[in-house]
Amino acid sequence: MSTRIRIVSPGTLATIQDQGRFGYRRIGVPQSGVLHADLAWVANMLAGNTADTALIEFFFSGPTLRLDEGTLRLALAGDFSAKLIRDKVKRTLKSWRTVTLEAGDTLQVGSVMSGKAGYIAISGGLDLPQVMGSNSTYLRGGFGGIAGKKILPDSILAVNRETIDAGPDQQLPRSSDLATLGLTQSAPESDLPASIRVIWGPQDDYFTAAALHDFLTGTYKVSQESDRMGSRLEGPILVHHPDKKPEIISDGIVPGAIQVPGNGVPIVLLADGPTVGGYPKIATVSSVDLPKLAVMPPGSQIRFETITPEAAETLLLAHRRKLTGLLSSVEPLALKGVMDIKAMYSSSLISGVVDALNIPEPFDSSESHQ
Amino acid sequence: MPQPRFLNLGDRALTLEFGETIDQQLVSAVSALDVRLTREITAGRLNGVIETVPTFRSLTVIFDPLVLSRTKLQDRLIAVLSETEASVQQSARHWCLPVCYGEDYGPDLESAAASLGLTEEKVIDLHVSQTYLVYMIGFLPGFPYMGDVDPALYLPRHTEPRVRVPVGSVAITGQQTAIYPWESPGGWQLLGRCPLALFDAQRSEPALLGPGDRVDFQSISEAHYQELAKAMQAGSLDFSQFLLQEVNA
Numbered sequence: 001m002s003t004r005i006r007i008v009s010p011g012t013l014a015t016i017q018d019q020g021r022f023g024y025r026r027i028g029v030p031q032s033g034v035l036h037a038d039l040a041w042v043a044n045m046l047a048g049n050t051a052d053t054a055l056i057e058f059f060f061s062g063p064t065l066r067l068d069e070g071t072l073r074l075a076l077a078g079d080f081s082a083k084l085i086r087d088k089v090k091r092t093l094k095s096w097r098t099v100t101l102e103a104g105d106t107l108q109v110g111s112v113m114s115g116k117a118g119y120i121a122i123s124g125g126l127d128l129p130q131v132m133g134s135n136s137t138y139l140r141g142g143f144g145g146i147a148g149k150k151i152l153p154d155s156i157l158a159v160n161r162e163t164i165d166a167g168p169d170q171q172l173p174r175s176s177d178l179a180t181l182g183l184t185q186s187a188p189e190s191d192l193p194a195s196i197r198v199i200w201g202p203q204d205d206y207f208t209a210a211a212l213h214d215f216l217t218g219t220y221k222v223s224q225e226s227d228r229m230g231s232r233l234e235g236p237i238l239v240h241h242p243d244k245k246p247e248i249i250s251d252g253i254v255p256g257a258i259q260v261p262g263n264g265v266p267i268v269l270l271a272d273g274p275t276v277g278g279y280p281k282i283a284t285v286s287s288v289d290l291p292k293l294a295v296m297p298p299g300s301q302i303r304f305e306t307i308t309p310e311a312a313e314t315l316l317l318a319h320r321r322k323l324t325g326l327l328s329s330v331e332p333l334a335l336k337g338v339m340d341i342k343a344m345y346s347s348s349l350i351s352g353v354v355d356a357l358n359i360p361e362p363f364d365s366s367e368s369h370q
Numbered sequence: 371m372p373q374p375r376f377l378n379l380g381d382r383a384l385t386l387e388f389g390e391t392i393d394q395q396l397v398s399a400v401s402a403l404d405v406r407l408t409r410e411i412t413a414g415r416l417n418g419v420i421e422t423v424p425t426f427r428s429l430t431v432i433f434d435p436l437v438l439s440r441t442k443l444q445d446r447l448i449a450v451l452s453e454t455e456a457s458v459q460q461s462a463r464h465w466c467l468p469v470c471y472g473e474d475y476g477p478d479l480e481s482a483a484a485s486l487g488l489t490e491e492k493v494i495d496l497h498v499s500q501t502y503l504v505y506m507i508g509f510l511p512g513f514p515y516m517g518d519v520d521p522a523l524y525l526p527r528h529t530e531p532r533v534r535v536p537v538g539s540v541a542i543t544g545q546q547t548a549i550y551p552w553e554s555p556g557g558w559q560l561l562g563r564c565p566l567a568l569f570d571a572q573r574s575e576p577a578l579l580g581p582g583d584r585v586d587f588q589s590i591s592e593a594h595y596q597e598l599a600k601a602m603q604a605g606s607l608d609f610s611q612f613l614l615q616e617v618n619a
Contacts, residue, residue: 027577028511143571202377252423252430276508284380312381
């Protein structure tokens with residue numbers, strides 16, 4: 001018997017992604033892959049997968065999934081909650097944990113509370129063909145993921161293997177400092193703009209001194225025109241140097257490059273962005289801050305701060321060490337609470353039971369932030 | 371070997387810039403370094419380098435800073451540069467690609483001819499008269515930037531780009547010519563269409579053309595175009611018939 005997940009509703013812009021497609025930029029194929037590699041990593045580690053396992057990425061509001069037969073463990077990473085419907089009883093679960101579905105269960109994934117992306121990893125991974133060495137969906141090219149398309153209602157996702165006796169569900173420790181690690185962020189309407197560290201270049205010499213100054217002192221806002229290809233920013237217009245044209249003979253681009261066309265409006269290029277481009281790039285976002293910026297919803301405010309590439313490297317190493325530390329502290333739900341969900345249901349104590357993370361709610365309700 | 375400028379493209383890429391123009395000399399230098407680095411990567415002597423991206427005038431080297439530090443990479447690149455001869459070229463292919471010019475296939479042929487003061491036949495003659503070099507692939511998967519177009523055909527981009535350029539469109543702007551592998555927006559002048567799929571993610575080599583390839587164009591009739599397009603759809607088109615030779619350029 002093969003285990004399958006049925007997509008009851010896909011939420012907004014849900015696609016299958018992994019850590020990306022590498023080695024094909026020379027033929028114009030972008031890396032694609034998850035916009036927030038750290039969140040995807042957390043999800044996969046909780047699910048007991050390797051970091052590069054393909055998972056579901058969604059923006060703003062999550063999908064509703066149903067398991068018709070078998071048993072399957074999912075892991076939820078991102079700032080959202082989900083409702084598990086089992087035997088007509090609805091319970092609210094916070095993310096940053098796994099949930100083991102039984103036949104007949106429905107999982108309604110809710111809206112993302114901070115940032116815009118959420119991730120659902122599937123223990124054992126999905127049974128999908130790779131294209132150019134990756135399962136990442138590249139919508140514009142129409143390949144990868146599920147036939148190159150976003151996840152549609154009534155899609156069926158075949159799972160590599162059923163989850164058999166995986167033990168208690170897993171969670172990140174409740175005390176985890178998720179905001180410092182860039183896994184959660186403050187609300188877009190927050191007065192304080194988020195600081196995004198960048199490295200000058202490669203074409204900062206195409207701009208006036210005033211433009212470089214404005215770039216660092218101004219506040220930019222993530223505009224509505226933001227997707228997996230790039231985020232357009234609203235803020236000070238950046239004037240190109242009068243001795244230079246606002247165009248270059250095309251050269252290489254990587255995700256994070258901030259290109260400024262003739263209109264002076266900067267665009268941060270992301271995972272599905274082009275491999276080469278003909279506009280000067282004033283700066284490039286540091287790897288440590290790019291995931292956070294990539295998933296900022298429209299309206300979020302940012303300020304740029306420049307650092308050297310050496311400093312960026314040091315920050316990235318320190319960040320990676322902290323994240324590895326967090327992932328090594330994953331713990332079973334049952335250790336801290338009374339019992340895990342599976343045990344709770346199998347003992348048929350439907351209401352009045354507390355699990356490690358949640359006040360039980362037999363019906364729809366919101367819960368307090370952990 | 372001309373010495374490139376090292377430009378920072380964030381903390382996980384370096385762009386080695388050989389110049390700021392479109393020039394076959396620059397492409398040779400880029401290609402020589404690319405071939406050399408690819409050999410180092412394949413031999414496992416450049417652990418931490420993920421991929422290289424050749425363009426008209428620069429080579430972007432993408433690396434994993436958690437595996438290879440920027441300083442170490444820079445040192446290695448300087449060493450490799452000192453050992454690289456600009457004349458070393460990768461093996462390239464020479465193609466002769468069929469194009470149906472004019473009418474619905476090349477909606478800009480008439481206006482292009484008018485603004486250049488040439489007949490449509492002359493524009494086609496001049497476009498097929500050159501052997502083009504594939505300078506680089508990019509912008510869209512499989513999109514070949516080729517040159518150099520005869521100076522008598524230099525035209526600017528449209529001021530209002532088309533929302534939809536049909537797949538296979540053969541186009542020119544300035545000294546460059548290209549074939550659109552995808553339906554996409556685009557501002558180039560459309561002269562004709564090529565029935566061959568320039569990109570197919572399912573092929574073992576998804577992109578038909580690669581940097582350094584040479585391309586001739588051959589004018590074909592609408593009937594011939596339709597015949598080739600039908601074979602292309604049926605999956606029975608043998609691409610080797612469009613290959614003049616494998617050359618060591």
